[in-house]
Amino acid sequence: MLSSVCNKPDFFSCFDCDFNSVAKSLWECFPKEMMIVRVTERNHYIIEEIKHLQPAEFSNHLISVGKPFRNLLPSPLAEELIVNCTRCVKGGVPVNFEVAGGCFNTGGNQRSFRLLLFPIMHQPGVVSHLLCIVLNSDMTSMTQIATYSEQEVERRVIERTAELVATNLHLTYLATHDGLTQTYNRRHLLDLANTEFKRAARYGLSLCVMMLDIDHFKTINDEQGHAAGDHMLKTLAHAMRSTVRDWDLVGRYGGDEFIIILPETDIQGAQVIAERLSNTLQSARLSVSIGIATLELNDRCIDDLINRADHLLLNAKRNGRNRIECTSYALTA
Ligand SMILES: Nc1nc2c(ncn2[C@@H]2O[C@H](COP(=O)(O)OP(=O)(O)OP(=O)(O)O)[C@@H](O)[C@H]2O)c(=O)[nH]1
Structure with missing residues (x-):
């Protein structure tokens, strides 16, 4: 087989790293003579694919798929080629070198050129293939490749960073929200509620827990x-979120029990919200019992308010359900 133009994604996608991504783009998009060379266990190098070759220069039985890569050049250039291959494999970085006054091993045509060897890894630090690009000796091609590679790596880094940010946001959401109702889960709600408690206690602000x-x-x-x-x-959950303000905190405390933290809200304000919520729910044929506690001077932590709200909720249940119970007096919804 003398000529083949193929895209073999399996060379590149077996391990996801930036070098592989750059090598893949070069192989697919760069109009140059290229070869994929397999690195064998004994550090021999076998040609596995050839692309954009010039038949006149390669058309001999020594240079084709399945043949040793060293056949590309006559001795002693062949030895130099293998030394550079080994540098690329061991270092895991691109290597380029000039084949001064060399010729492809076609038994003739002299041609000065450079070779760029690009590592392809199948796991971290393990180079399984080399992408070999044949360049004219002038530096234009090298500069093009370097610029292209830099841009490609940069593009990949930006893409990866965006993916990571999105994944992190999603994981954070999963870790802080209740899967069924999409309200805050208990742990996160308590964390946020504690912060609100400290802020209210520090600045003398009102705070209610429903x-x-x-x-x-x-x-x-x-x-x-x-x-x-x-x-x-x-x-x-939907009714609660649409009844309260954006900065109020709605969370699932457990089972069918929910807590709403109302920062900078006094007991009268909290009652108005509770009544509004109760009315909204009644139109959805849903009845709830509500206990509302407000921040008091002796409170030491958010649990003090939660315990009082829980106690008031119990009173609402005992007093017939579908009720709102507050610290000072009771309201019937
Ligand atoms: N469908 C559903 N049920 C749940 C979920 N979590 C808890 N429960 C149920 O919620 C019910 C909680 O009932 P309770 O609050 O103890 O009692 P209740 O029937 O509401 O009675 P009162 O609160 O006294 O009016 C139990 O039957 C739980 O199995 C959930 O995620 N989905």
Whole structure:
């Protein structure tokens, strides 16, 4: 086989690294004579693919797919070629060198040229193939390749960084949100709530904690099934988020119990929000009991407010459900 133009992605994609990506782009897009050379276990080099060759220069039985790469040049240039291949394999970096006054091993045509060897890795630090590009001796081609390679690496780095940022954001979201309702999960809610507590205590701001629980949720699950129950939890979450302000914190405390942290909100303001929420939910035929606690002078941490809100929620349940209970007095929804 004397001539072949092929794109073999498996050379390049077996291990995802920037060199492989650059080598792949060069192989696919660069209009140069190129070869892919396989590095064997004993550090022999075998031609595996040939692209854009000049048949006049290569058309001999020594240079073709499956033949040793060293056949490309006559001795002693062949030895120099192998030394440079080994440098590329060991260093894992591109190597370029001038074949001064050399000729391809066609038994004739003298031609000065440069060879650029580009490592292709199949795992970190292990070079399995070399991309060999034949360049005219002038530096224009080298500069083109260098510029192209730099731009390609830069493009890949930007692409990778964007991918990493997106993945990190997604992972952070998963780690901080409840999968069913997309509200904050308990741990993250408590972290944020603690920060709000410290801020309110430090600057003397008002702060309310609202705890709510769906009435007779077990019966809904038992009678209508868990899918209906799940749907109800999502409806509640949506209603909570659209009732409160953007900077209020909505989180799932566990099961059908939710907490809303209302920074810079006094007890009257919290009651108004609770009533609005209750009314919205009633139109969705959903009833909830709500307990609201407000920051007091002796409070030491957010748990003090949460415990009071929990206690008030229990009172709302005991007093008949579908109710809002606050620190000072009770409201019937
Ligand atoms: N569908 C669904 N059900 C859940 C989920 N998490 C917890 N539950 C159920 O929620 C119910 C919680 O019921 P409780 O709050 O203890 O009691 P209740 O029936 O709501 O009664 P009251 O709160 O006293 O009105 C249990 O049946 C749980 O199995 C969930 O993610 N999806």
